Amino acid sequence: MTALAVAASGTSGGRRVAAIPSWAPVAVAVVAASATAAAVVDAAGPVRVVAVLVMVSFAPGLPVVALLALPSRAITIMLGVSASWASWLLLSLGQVAGGWWAPVPCAVLVTAVSVVAAYVAVRSGRVNGARAARVRVPVRRWDRWRVAAVAALVGAAVLGWWETRVIDLDAAGPYGLIAVVGWRMFAALAAVAVAFAIAVGRRRLDQPVAGAAVALLVCLLYQLVGVADGSPVVSTGFVHVGFIDYIGAAHRLPPSLDARFSWSGFFDAAAVLVDLAGLPDAAPLLLWAPAVLAAFAALPVFTIATVVTGGRRLAWIAMAIYVCGNWFQQDYFAPQAVVFVMHCAIVATLLWMVRSAPIPRLEGTLGQRISTAIVRVPGLPPGIGRIQALLLELLLLFIAAAMVVSHQLTPVLTIATLTLMAAVGCLRQRCLPLAMGVLFLLWLSYGAPDYWTGHLHVILGDFGKVGSSLQSGLGDRFSGAAQYRRMQGVRIAWSGSLAVLAGFGWLLYRRKPSAPAVAAVLLAPFTLVAAQSYGGEIVLRCFYYALPVMAPLATLGLYRLYRRLGAAAFRRGAPVLVLTVAVWCASVLGVTTRGLNTAFERNPxxxxxxxxxxxxxxxxxxxxxxxxxxxxxxxxxxxxxxxxxxxxxxxxxxxxxxxxxxxxxxxxxxxxxxxxxxxxxxxxxxxxxxxxxxxxxxxxxxxxxxxxxxxxxxxxx
Missing domain, CATH: 3.40.50 (Rossmann fold)
Incomplete structure (x- = not known):
């Protein structure tokens, strides 16, 4: 198995694998220093903006996480990003809450930590690329199939751009985007499907082409309307621009203006980012936010898919299903989109540890199995010592703390997920859900009193009322024009079919040692229905939160159904043909479901x-x-x-x-x-x-x- 494969899966059969290359933390430190210098001298231009965005996303997290020498490149990178975001969220919150507005000194501090951590990591040999397991990564040759796949992707990109120049979005009505896209869009989706099928369906897996196909699929599905309009979709993003503008000008929060300011970490950090980047406001960050945030979510979602499916080939198929099934429009410039990536990083890390670690088997009667599951503790994964495990747990708690101050719902999901994993005996860090719960209650009591003071009857009024939450989340959506109601049914049928396939996939997976943990991650989002209606959006959020594990489980179910075709399923060219048709159909469903509300969600x-x-x-x-x-x-x-x-x-x-x-x-x-x-x-x-x-x-x-x-x-x- 190649080093690239090992890094993507996070496991290697017990062998220690390559960490990030030595240049990565050094490059992060250099970019952080450059961004800080640009902010100090107030340099203008896009280079400063890009440097600041890179600094906020990778510093100081990546150099610091590199010190842990985790035996997985994917885990190191995703935790590095989450730790960086957590650092900026907490530092920015401290500036606003403490009344000391100092973006540049904050950047200097982050740069100093990054430089020191990078120096120690490189000097100590922690990032020298797997001293214990140096594996040569073979170079993929450019055969005719790869050339054909790349040509298809180039053609798809051209067709997609052409579509943004000619599409008439004003004609969008009850059928949404699917009724107004032209042949160029369908051809672009077909070209992407062909390229993806060539990369994944042939004997030799071509990961770079598969990744490029998924990335282009994201752009076609998530960015078409925004690019065509020259303005972002989902008007709430503009509201967040107003919040950030106020914080950046006043350097404080407005008193009791909006409940979202009770979890102001995201808005505080965005105000600091705008200041450091020299932008007039946060509006330029809105347009491409869905694609960028999808890119950051891709690594933890792919890691989860690799853990569940057991291989990279099916994991890539799961990624395509995830992209096409994510019609919920929650990935705009908003706190929940950022915190969702951090939640996925925590879940991916814990599932990777469960999959890699020895877990005591459950034996005996049903009662004995339940009692054993509650108290059992997984062992340590290969390549991780006790000190590393303790430091990793503290890192996860640090990320969780930043989540708590940035969004009101996602931390509850994380607590529920960790609690269920502990209940089934698949969580070594058993104090983590308790500690996160304490942090959540402390913040709710002292950091968000404006939210619950005088409104407890509203907050607790939906507790236990599952029927009411389902009615507001599902039943109330079937209103308005008849054609629009039917299209809402398409949305629900698409997500429901993925849920059914995921259930079938888990039945196939149930004998794996990590199956209880996967079930906990899948079911935890739906426990939120019993707590809050969340303004009628809770059912939508449940599917959104469950999709990262629902997609790979659905992939397992689909693969089993495909294998039922027998020898015909594995004839020469059959996998490529079937994948092409399946991905094209899924992408058309993605356009249909995600673009249904185009008529009133767009902001020309x-x-x-x-x-x-x-x-x-x-x-x-x-x-x-x-x-x-x-x-x-x-x-x-x-x-x-x-x-x-x-x-x-x-x-x-x-x-x-x-x-x-x-x-x-x-x-x-x-x-x-x-x-x-x-x-x-x-x-x-x-x-x-x-x-x-x-x-x-x-x-x-x-x-x-x-x-x-x-x-x-x-x-x-």
């Missing part, structure tokens, strides 16, 4: 610009009425303009508009589509209502663009 560039222009022009104290309460109109001026209390007009009437007495109203085609598809409003009704306000002399038109209508109150009205 002229809409974002109209909102920015309005915010830049109105005086302090101006009352603004956005069409949907949040979105592009909240990308700035968080406390200097007045937002209506009590929400916005769910039913737009003259009385509703008059009750808010707004100085300006922003209407958009996106909100009009939401009213039509989700609430059954007549086509064009919202804009017609705006024209009615103008015709009656109540408001006048300030700006009209293809996707935005800005109205100003008529003086004296």
């Amino acid at each position: 560039a002229d809409l974002a610009a109209a909102a920015r222009s309005l915010l830049d022009s109105v005086p302090d104290g101006t009352t603004l009425l956005p069409a949907n309460g949040e979105g592009v109109l909240k990308q700035g001026r968080l406390t200097t303009v007045v937002w209506p209390q009590g929400g916005v007009c769910s039913v737009w009437t003259l009385d509703c508009v008059e009750s808010f007495a707004a100085d300006y109203i922003l209407l958009s085609t996106s909100q009009q589509a939401a009213l039509e598809l989700q609430w059954g409003a007549p086509h064009g009704w919202l804009y017609a209502f705006g024209d009615q306000l103008v015709a009656q002399g109540r408001y006048r038109v300030v700006q009209r663009t293809p996707h935005a209508l800005v109205l100003a109150r008529t003086p004296g009205r």
Whole structure:
């Protein structure tokens, strides 16, 4: 087995494997020093932005984790990224909470730690590349199949870019994106499927091409609408820009403005990042956030898939299923997307340890097996000593602490996952869920009192009401236009089929020693249904959280069904053909499900610009009425303009508009589509209502663009 294979799987049959190369921590230290120097001299340009982003993602975590000399390159890198993010989250939170705004000194500290850690790691030989197991990595030759696969990927990229230039997103309706994409998109998906099948389905696995195919699939599925519009999807990202803008200007949190500020770690760190990068605000980070965050999530998800499937070939298929099945739109520029990567890194590390470590077998009666499972403790994986294990546990707790201060739901999931793993005897770090639970309660009590003070009846009101949570998460989604309701059924059927396949896959996997741990990771997200409805999103979040392990289990189920075809399944060319068709069908389903809400989730560039222009022009104290309460109109001026209390007009009437007495109203085609598809409003009704306000002399038109209508109150009205 090659060193590359060993590093990807994290196991090697007991042999110590190569850690990260010696140049990696040195390069991180150099980039951190360069980014800090650029911030000190206030250099301008994209190089500074990229250097700061690299520093925030890899320093000081990667050099520090390298000191642990973990026998897995994948685990080292993913923990290095998570530890770096955790460091910046906690350091930034400390700056804001302590009233000492110092991004540059913070960067100097991170750089110093990175330099020292890199020096010690290289000097001590901890990153010299597997002294105990030097394995030569063979160079993959460029045969005709690889050339064909790469050519297919190049063609797919060209077709995808062409599609972004010609697609008519304004025509998106109840059927979503799938109804407006042209032949170029279907051809691009087919080309990606062919390249992926050639890389994975032939006798020799071609990992670089498989990785490139998955990366291009992410871009096609996750970035098409944003690139075509020249503006990011999901308007909540603009709200986060407004939060970050306030923190960066005031260097503190606004008092009791939004419950999300009770978990402000992400917003604090983003404000520090914007300051160090010399950006005017965080808006430039929004467009490509889904693809970038998917790239960071890829390594832990691939590691989980390798642990579950037992090989890299099936793990790559699981990655394709994961990408196509992730229609939940939770990977935009938001706290949950960052913390989700950290959660996956923790889970991947623990599953890797369980898969590699000796675990006492469960024997005897059912009662004896249960009692043994509760108290059993897995051994140490090969290549990890007791000191390493203790330091690794402290590192995981450090990452968990940063999660606790950055998001309200994901840490609960991590605690539930670790608790279930401990209950089935598959967690060596048995104090970890308890320690994380204590941190969560401490932060909830002292760091987030604005969230729960006076609202305990709301927070605890859904506890145990599984039926209510299911109704708000599933039943309430079947509303609005008839065609839109049917398409929601496609979404649920797609995720439900993956869940059924995952259940079948676990039955095939159940005799493995790590099967209880995998079951714990799969089931833990669904325990959240009994605790909170989470504003009607809890069922969606459950599938989102379970997908990293659901996808590889579904792959096992699909592979078993494929093997039932007998000898025909393994005839020459059959795996490539079947994979091509399967990946193309899954990708089309990905476009269908992820792009269903395109009509009202998109934020065209002229809409974002109209909102920015309005915010830049109105005086302090101006009352603004956005069409949907949040979105592009909240990308700035968080406390200097007045937002209506009590929400916005769910039913737009003259009385509703008059009750808010707004100085300006922003209407958009996106909100009009939401009213039509989700609430059954007549086509064009919202804009017609705006024209009615103008015709009656109540408001006048300030700006009209293809996707935005800005109205100003008529003086004296």
